[in-house]
Amino acid sequence: MLASLLLLLLALAYVGERSYAVQLSRRILELEARREALRTDVEMLGAEATTLADRGRVVGLARERLGLVFPDADDVAYIYYVSPRAKERAGARRWSGRG
Numbered sequence: 177m178l179a180s181l182l183l184l185l186l187a188l189a190y191v192g193e194r195s196y197a198v199q200l201s202r203r204i205l206e207l208e209a210r211r212e213a214l215r216t217d218v219e220m221l222g223a224e225a226t227t228l229a230d231r232g233r234v235v236g237l238a239r240e241r242l243g244l245v246f247p248d249a250d251d252v253a254y255i256y257y258v259s260p261r262a263k264e265r266a267g268a269r270r271w272s273g274r275g
Contacts, residue, residue: 227233238244 235244
């Protein structure tokens with residue numbers, strides 16, 4: 177009787193362990209399929225981002241929708257910022273406008 181009970185408990189433990197192993201195996205397969213689907217999505221999104229970020233496309237949309245106009249070369253002014261520290265290192269006379 178005791179041996180039968182022990183054998184039954186061992187059999188139940190074995191069946192439970194195998195059942196859990198099957199569940200884990202199934203879950204692993206599901207996760208692998210999900211990972212592969214996500215990899216495909218990442219590749220597609222990367223290609224889409226490259227297409228959307230294309231300079232020609234962005235400039236075309238900016239012209240069409242926002243009225244972008246490139247200035248003539250004479251209309252461009254360059255502004256240079258010189259930090260106070262740079263002035264000190266180079267000497268105040270150089271940046272005073274006297275040449």
